[in-house]
Amino acid sequence: MSLGKSIKRIDAFDKVSGRCKYTDDLCDKGAYIAKILHSTIAHGRVLNIDIEEAGKVEGVVKIITCFDLKEKNYFPTAGHPWSTDVSHQDVADRLLLTEEVKFYGDDIVAVIAEDTVSASKALEKIKVEYEEYPLVTDPIKAMEDGAIRIHKDYPNNILSHTSIRKGNYEEVIKDESLIKVEGWYETPPVQHCHIENFICYAYEENGRIVVVSSTQIPHIVRRVVGQALGIPWGKVRVIKPYIGGGFGNKQDVLYEPLCAFLSTQVGGKLVKLDTSREETFVATRTRHGMKTHIVSYLNKDGKYIARKIEVISNQGAYASHGHSIAAKAMGCFPQLYPCDNIEADAYTVFTNRPVAGAMRGYGIPQVMFAVESHTDDVAKKLGVDKIEFRLRNLMPVGYVDNFSKNVNYFDSFGQCIEKAKEYMDYDNRIKELENQTGDVRTGLGMAVYWYNTAVWPIALESSSCRMILNQDGSVGIQLGETEIGQGADTAFAQMAAAAIGVSVDKINVISVQDTDVTPFGTGAYASRQTYVGGFAIEKTAREFKEKIFEYAFKLTNVPPYMQYMKDGIIYRTTDNKELISLEELSKEALYSLSDSQHISAQQTAQIKSNAYSFGCCFAEVEVDIKLCKLKVNKIINVHDCGKLINPELAKAQVHGGMSMGLGFALSEIQLVDEKTGRVLNNNFLDYKLSTVMDHPHLEARFVENAEPTSVFGTKSLGEPPVCPVAPAIRNAVLQATGVGINELPLRPEKVFEYFKGANLI
Amino acid sequence: MYDIKAIYEAKTIKDASRLLLEHKDAQIIAGGSDVLVQVREGKRAGKELVSIYGLDELRGVKILPNGDIKIGSLTSFSCIIGSDIIKEHLPVLAYAVEQVGSPQIRNIGTIGGNTCNGVTSADSASTLFAYDAMIEISGMDYERIIPISEFYISAGKVDLKEGEIQTAIIIKKESYEGYFGRYIKYAMREALDIATTGCSVNVKLSPDKKYFEDVRIAYGVAGPVPMRAVNAENFIKGKEVNEENIDSFANEVLNDVRPRDSWRASKAFRSHIGVVMAARCLSRATELAGGDVDGRL
Numbered sequence A: 001m002s003l004g005k006s007i008k009r010i011d012a013f014d015k016v017s018g019r020c021k022y023t024d025d026l027c028d029k030g031a032y033i034a035k036i037l038h039s040t041i042a043h044g045r046v047l048n049i050d051i052e053e054a055g056k057v058e059g060v061v062k063i064i065t066c067f068d069l070k071e072k073n074y075f076p077t078a079g080h081p082w083s084t085d086v087s088h089q090d091v092a093d094r095l096l097l098t099e100e101v102k103f104y105g106d107d108i109v110a111v112i113a114e115d116t117v118s119a120s121k122a123l124e125k126i127k128v129e130y131e132e133y134p135l136v137t138d139p140i141k142a143m144e145d146g147a148i149r150i151h152k153d154y155p156n157n158i159l160s161h162t163s164i165r166k167g168n169y170e171e172v173i174k175d176e177s178l179i180k181v182e183g184w185y186e187t188p189p190v191q192h193c194h195i196e197n198f199i200c201y202a203y204e205e206n207g208r209i210v211v212v213s214s215t216q217i218p219h220i221v222r223r224v225v226g227q228a229l230g231i232p233w234g235k236v237r238v239i240k241p242y243i244g245g246g247f248g249n250k251q252d253v254l255y256e257p258l259c260a261f262l263s264t265q266v267g268g269k270l271v272k273l274d275t276s277r278e279e280t281f282v283a284t285r286t287r288h289g290m291k292t293h294i295v296s297y298l299n300k301d302g303k304y305i306a307r308k309i310e311v312i313s314n315q316g317a318y319a320s321h322g323h324s325i326a327a328k329a330m331g332c333f334p335q336l337y338p339c340d341n342i343e344a345d346a347y348t349v350f351t352n353r354p355v356a357g358a359m360r361g362y363g364i365p366q367v368m369f370a371v372e373s374h375t376d377d378v379a380k381k382l383g384v385d386k387i388e389f390r391l392r393n394l395m396p397v398g399y400v401d402n403f404s405k406n407v408n409y410f411d412s413f414g415q416c417i418e419k420a421k422e423y424m425d426y427d428n429r430i431k432e433l434e435n436q437t438g439d440v441r442t443g444l445g446m447a448v449y450w451y452n453t454a455v456w457p458i459a460l461e462s463s464s465c466r467m468i469l470n471q472d473g474s475v476g477i478q479l480g481e482t483e484i485g486q487g488a489d490t491a492f493a494q495m496a497a498a499a500i501g502v503s504v505d506k507i508n509v510i511s512v513q514d515t516d517v518t519p520f521g522t523g524a525y526a527s528r529q530t531y532v533g534g535f536a537i538e539k540t541a542r543e544f545k546e547k548i549f550e551y552a553f554k555l556t557n558v559p560p561y562m563q564y565m566k567d568g569i570i571y572r573t574t575d576n577k578e579l580i581s582l583e584e585l586s587k588e589a590l591y592s593l594s595d596s597q598h599i600s601a602q603q604t605a606q607i608k609s610n611a612y613s614f615g616c617c618f619a620e621v622e623v624d625i626k627l628c629k630l631k632v633n634k635i636i637n638v639h640d641c642g643k644l645i646n647p648e649l650a651k652a653q654v655h656g657g658m659s660m661g662l663g664f665a666l667s668e669i670q671l672v673d674e675k676t677g678r679v680l681n682n683n684f685l686d687y688k689l690s691t692v693m694d695h696p697h698l699e700a701r702f703v704e705n706a707e708p709t710s711v712f713g714t715k716s717l718g719e720p721p722v723c724p725v726a727p728a729i730r731n732a733v734l735q736a737t738g739v740g741i742n743e744l745p746l747r748p749e750k751v752f753e754y755f756k757g758a759n760l761i
Numbered sequence B: 001m002y003d004i005k006a007i008y009e010a011k012t013i014k015d016a017s018r019l020l021l022e023h024k025d026a027q028i029i030a031g032g033s034d035v036l037v038q039v040r041e042g043k044r045a046g047k048e049l050v051s052i053y054g055l056d057e058l059r060g061v062k063i064l065p066n067g068d069i070k071i072g073s074l075t076s077f078s079c080i081i082g083s084d085i086i087k088e089h090l091p092v093l094a095y096a097v098e099q100v101g102s103p104q105i106r107n108i109g110t111i112g113g114n115t116c117n118g119v120t121s122a123d124s125a126s127t128l129f130a131y132d133a134m135i136e137i138s139g140m141d142y143e144r145i146i147p148i149s150e151f152y153i154s155a156g157k158v159d160l161k162e163g164e165i166q167t168a169i170i171i172k173k174e175s176y177e178g179y180f181g182r183y184i185k186y187a188m189r190e191a192l193d194i195a196t197t198g199c200s201v202n203v204k205l206s207p208d209k210k211y212f213e214d215v216r217i218a219y220g221v222a223g224p225v226p227m228r229a230v231n232a233e234n235f236i237k238g239k240e241v242n243e244e245n246i247d248s249f250a251n252e253v254l255n256d257v258r259p260r261d262s263w264r265a266s267k268a269f270r271s272h273i274g275v276v277m278a279a280r281c282l283s284r285a286t287e288l289a290g291g292d293v294d295g296r297l
Helices: A012-016 A116-125 A139-143 A218-229 A256-265 A277-283 A323-331 A364-382 A386-393 A412-424 A426-432 A488-500 A529-556 A582-591 A647-666 A725-737 A748-757 B013-022 B035-041 B077-082 B084-089 B091-098 B103-108 B111-116 B123-130 B230-236 B243-255 B267-288
Strands: A032-038 A044-050 A060-065 A107-113 A127-132 A158-166 A179-187 A199-205 A208-213 A236-240 A271-274 A289-298 A304-316 A341-350 A440-451 A462-469 A475-479 A507-509 A563-566 A569-572 A578-581 A600-606 A613-624 A629-640 A698-702 B004-009 B027-029 B047-051 B061-063 B069-072 B134-138 B143-147 B152-154 B165-171 B180-186 B197-205 B212-220
Touching (some): A032 A116, A032 A277, A044 A107, A060 A116, A107 A116, A139 A289, A139 A304, A208 A218, A256 A271, A304 A323, A323 A341, A323 A364, A364 A386, A426 A440, A440 A725, A462 A529, A488 A529, A529 A563, A529 A569, A529 A578, A529 A582, A529 A600, A578 A582, A629 A725, A748 B267, B013 B047, B061 B084, B069 B084, B077 B103, B084 B091, B091 B123, B091 B180, B091 B197, B111 B123, B123 B197, B123 B212, B180 B267, B212 B230, B212 B243
Parallel strands (some): A475 A507, A629 A698, B004 B047
Antiparallel strands (some): A032 A107, A158 A341, A179 A289, A199 A208, A199 A271, A440 A613, A462 A475, A462 A600, A569 A578, A613 A629, B180 B197
């Protein structure tokens, strides 16, 4: 059996040896180079563009300005499945190039040149005249009456506002015996920091346009390029090779439409658009900064009686994934600590900041920081043990969510917390750390989370798979779900091997997605690959085996229902007699002079379920009070993500997520100059992504309760590891010093402000 | 692809001077870990470069007959870290340059480049200031040696005249003998970071270890160029070794440093950590020197 084993990644050797081909490796070196002129104001209108001097730069082929666009095809960019229901479609507010500048870094001119130096020189010589409008970068200010409006159809700059109401919050809180706890919690916009910047190239072939792109979502890119260029979607072919990380940034259509368009402007010649790190920081996407307000009312027994949450999400200049992120963030609140009286509101607000989109965790790391920081604040106020308080109030076993129909089947929270406590030697350590004084103190903190797996019922869940039998009994498989570094191809190979009944080395996963060839799938996002892809693999394998057994019937006279296959050998069920190997069968099937067949199968699985994933993080943090520095000395994440397909790969996922969580907690923030809207730290020197030297040992452990709705017992793991880390660290600092720092990241300057406010220094 | 107009490789020190005099706008390039970044950013794009990277006579650390330590300007950070002479006599300098960037940058980056770049945040600079380092400069047909405090003129500007290159950094015997030092780089990351503030202290105690005979303290990023905190130094000289005096010394630093508000850090924050660093550096250096600081680290 291939499941549950830590086989090596199927792409490990090629990746480590540098043999894997990424977009830039595949692009012909003679390609034209496209570079974009980004606006140097945050809000206003382009009045005039002078390209005369730029056009004289040697090597410049063509310059296209926002005024050159004849047709204005507004297009959406979110990597969501298309909705045939107009009211559910993503907001179409982007143009290839724009006169209406909405953030510092907006795209206004594109230069096509023979090389990068010529293109860069030309950019410097372009003169732009603007009419400037006032700008707003703070979402709360942007919502105020009288604030400058960024998109004409959105009063108060509110892209969307949704609510949840349960019970009667206003009435219940009149009870004066209730204990009230209230807090504001803030998380900043941060960037994905994938190693490979966004890159794509495009050319025309036989009247169609081919785009090769570093994307998570090739089939969605095909649709959006078609929409942006106003051409039939079938005229677009998108190819996705190996990519150097995406983390949600590449779950957006970025510059593929512009690059495709530019190719059409130079006779279909090959044009490459390779964004710099600075552009990746400013002009792709970020995580949504959020301000979250939570009010809780508890009775004397420490039970939640009424709760309220307001989430204000900073969308930046364009809609991208829009309100779906804030809505998801808000939606996790009533379920984590169920309570009879709930008021929840989420606002997504346009500002003149870089555009926020999808990023690993999709709103949950932000709101989990608020919710789990607040939980510690509540426990502190009540004077009760923070873990016991959680266990008493967390989503109980048997809980069912009426919307998603998710069920909490197991005591995952209790089991995860127990494992983490054991690793941390929690009960002893917490006693040792009592009553500390001095400049350097240590605290133990923890936080929990829950996370969804797929996107149903918010959006479509569909996955297709194809299997083909090769001459030697090996099997080629293709899926629309993409390998983006997470190890999906390896998990698919293990699942396919198990579903078909062959060994993993007989499975060849065709990693590259080509929308002309690969079965339709919406790509890599949510934490859905093994869950949704698993259904498609299992369903296709059923058809595939049916065909194999039919053919074996012809060769052996044993009826299909009396056959089974294991390790590539077909047996008779009645006496386990070996009938024929898949290798012999496939050779016979292809080369038979009487009945030649290429055995293949393709199926689409639509999934109308979703699954809760649970876990926790515990962290021990040393606080140097005088130096305002934090050091995480010990940290563990424990996850119940169902059955593990590949334990080592699962750990790797957790390590990556914890790392992202540490950066979110301690150092990462995209800083914007409030006066100009310019991003101040658009590079890795000033944007403090943590290095390997900043990482403690990352411990990852699992609780494996098989998910009943999942064909392979799996549920989400890709995003969850980010979710509980920041609040666990914040709570450790609270434990050590008595100071709860409610603004991420907990960078020294912020720590200084809080410690000074608390008279610690 | 880098926008470089031309690159000339110097064969000798004189050759370097000649090339610089012939190409007045040319930029000297050594390891390139600063210059190439600046070319990419456009600041030095389209310029001529004069490479001195092949001048092996500028590499290496040695002790001169008079006991002075001479560090060739092209000596990489890695070589300084690994030098037995540095480890024995100037361990704090080895530690300071070990804080530079990453292993790759420390392999290519040179101490000459670090100082000639003229930035206040250079990891080597505050320690070199604290050691009263001397800078050796070579022109077409002359050499001159100046104190490092005179070498730095203003942010990004050092005292190199037309046709001159920096050839060595010299630490005099009387500047290091009997001194013990400590450097703290305050940064947001443990690697690949620029100092928010850097503080380097070295101390010489009286023979009975009871008094501060001499204390030198220098900062990076406390002003436009690296600087010494002279008021603090004068305050502590001759004082008794104890915690109270160390704390007073640290507070005295505020009369010297001129940190500013920027989006990278506020003045209030920089001042606060400047004081904490001064106290911790002096305590640690004093302990290394054999002094008793009331059992505190």
